[in-house]
Amino acid sequence: MAGVKVSNVSRSFGAHKALDDVSIDFADGGFYALLGPSGSGKTTLLRQIAGFDFPDSGRIAIGGESVERVPVEKRQIGMVFQNYALFPNMSVADNVAFGLSVRGEAKATIATEVQRALDLVQLGKLGGRRPHQLSGGQRQRVALARAIVTKPRVLLLDEPLGALDKALRVDMQIELKRIQREIGITTIFVTHDQEEALTMSDRIGILRDGRLVQEGPPEEIYDRPQSEFAATFLGDANIFRGDATGNGIRLPDGTAIAAGAGATLTVGAKASCAVRPERIQISTGTEKPDAGNSNTLKGQVSKRIFAGNNSTYFVERQGQTLKVIVQNTGAERLAEGEDVVLRWSPESTVLIAA
């Protein structure tokens, strides 16, 4: 087991900069998500770490050892592919045995290790099956068993749950997390699913256009996004744009919004504020304002979407549509067309440099 250190890695394909000076430290035993839209470079980064492709510049170290020019077969990594990539001509057990077998391990050792790996992914009895006789979730488990049976230094997962349906995906998320904890392997997984990244990982790296936008624990990125992109890509956010006032911004119409967290900006600089929809209180305006929620805006409900445990209100304010999510507490619901007041605290507001 080992940590992975990516330092100033760049990779271009023709004129396209797929990775632009990316540095991330993946600590030993951690579970990392690389999150980003398609074309953000997350898969390219994973392929550099795996060794399928080499960076134009920069360094990659696994367990302190420089590997940026070492081909994949010598890096001792385990990889799970998006479409599982199980060998169709082999049984489940032979698939799992492959990595040990190409190393020339003894037959008895292989048999024991394969059985242990299959037991770990709860497929102990299916060793004799062929991949095409398995369900999607089972194939996923075989791919995982095959990747970890060789005791790799790092486990790489490329959109591992992308091909599964929603219910199965949640099961596999829990399962994957359990197995990762059990063997304590450094795990890096690529996803475009923000929920998956939030629920599974210890740290998230958000990529965009080949650059690392922000990196940190899920809570930190969610609560303190450093860019509009990070705020809107990981979760939903209402973005207000204006001029920095020192502890917040002033909107073009003169309204001040106070922020309790985020960047320190010189007064007058272009800036924005991000507020999560669930942090905003919505009321008809007749209630007394409470001191904590000093940010106040008036608007009109244009649409309400009822989702059982919560409702989403779309509120129009001077041409901007704001989103507010309200838990279903049994309180009176607001109607479409109603004039409302939105209130939230400065602590729920993050100041972002434009």
Next chain:
Amino acid sequence: MATTRILEGLGRLYVGLLLAFLYLPIIIMALMSFNVSPFYQLPFEWTTEWYASLWQNDQLIAATWNSLEIAIITTIISTVLGAAASLALYRYEFRGKKVLQALLFPPIAIPWLITGTAMLIFFFGIGIGRGLFAILLGHVALALPYVIVVVSARLQTFAPELEEAARSLGANQWQVTNRVTLPWIMPGVIAGGLFAFAVSFDQFVVSYFLSTPGQTTLPVEIYAAIRKGFTPEINAVSTIIIVVSMALMLLTARFFKFGGEK
């Protein structure tokens, strides 16, 4: 309802006529190889005399062995070279790859008469001349594009992630090819090999140009025998060839079907 029935009947008739058109001459020839009369006279009287005398015809036997030998060697060489070439074309990007791929098809379309003439001139020019070795070279050249086309078609269905997965598990290039890629393309390789065998074993035109008396193949020998005077031995040897060729083609069809299933 009535129209459907008529159409169905017409369909059956069409298929029946088609099969008759394809197989009737062959069946008649096969039957005549067991008929006593050498002049296709009826009534039919059963005999295996022609097969027995075929066994005595040293020239025909020698030519048959030549044909088999050349067909087998052609199959081996063109299958190995063709499969390797297909893998290279699949895996690597290099200058002139598109041109090379495009150049693989015309030899299939160029009339064998022309290819044969060209080979004859060329082999004489470089000192190989005519004979079994020249025939072998010619057959390999003819069969190679077929193998590459068939194996490449099979490779189109291969998932490149499989090779990547194998490499990520520590397999070197040889192990990747041997354990993952080859098993996948094997039906294509076998089908390509059967094609190569058929191209060589059935080859007349190119063999005719490149053979010398005594160093010849079965189709050329049959042609020479017919020109001298027809004997039912030809029917007998043809029947044997047809049975072998059909078995081969049925095998090919089977492997092609496998190609579509997996």
